[in-house]
Amino acid sequence: MQYIILLFLVATARKASCLQLDGKLENEDCSSYICESVRMILQYMVTMDERIKKIERYSSEFENAKKELADVKEHQNVLITGLRKDLNSEIDKIRKINETVIADVKEHQNFMITGLKKELNSEIDKIRKINETVIGLAYKKIGSKSYFIVDTEKRSWNDSREFCHNLGGHLVSLQSQSELDALGRELKDQLYWTDVHDFSNEGEFLSDTTGQKPNFFNWRQNPDNWNNEDCVEIGGYPNFWAMNDNECSTLLNFICEK
Ligand SMILES: [Ca+2]
Ligand SMILES: [Ca+2]
Secondary structure, three states, X not given: XXXXXXXXXXXXXXXXXXXXXXXXXXXXXXXXXXXXXXXXXXXXXXXXXXXXXXXXXXXXXXXXXXXHHHHHHHHHHHHHHHHHHHHHHHHHHHHHHHHHHHHXXXXXXXXXXXXXXXXXXXXXXXXXXXXXXXXXXXXXXXXXXXXXXXXXXXXXXHHHHHHHHHOOOEEOOOOOHHHHHHHXXXXXOOOEEEEEEOOOXXXXXXXXXXXXXXXXXXXXXXXXXXXXXXXXXXXXXXXXXXXEEEOOOOOEEXXXXX
């Protein structure tokens, strides 16, 4: 580039008539002009050299900086990889500890639950035995049968039936006049539900205990089904116990049998 500029300036000098036809310098103005031109060119070249050196220095520094940056990045990657490895290792440790703790808690819970179930079943057995004892005491032997006479509260026929079932029995199922007489001597001047009904088919009385026609009837008067009476009571204190149909929703005393 410098040489191209030098040639340009020399050519310009020729145009400025610094040279005669024989190629020799003719005057001092022309010589000084050339010297000045060369000086400027040299100065320019020096400046350019300095710039080139500066650029080369910058380039070297830039390359060094790039290399340092690459080293830093590599170091960062190594650090990050190491940290990730350490972090995953810690996470695995924590997960294993959690699994162990959860397993221990579950085992403890199962142990506790098993123990509690055992205790609960034991308590249930005790309560069942107490209930059986209480129910056994509640039933009274009259003739050849055991009865639980409920004359301290009144219930509908359905509720009375359920009550007796809960006591392991059923509403009284009379089989004979002698049974009724023996039972009647233990009763108060009240009305008591029996297990007989005709709500399945009007006029067809059945024993709720057997599902069959009862073996024994003793009507005070023929059942009249007055106001839709489908459940059978006994009454007639003290010596004239007999049957009557009554509304099932009526609240009466009742007798359980087992
Ligand atoms: Ca009826
Ligand atoms: Ca009636």
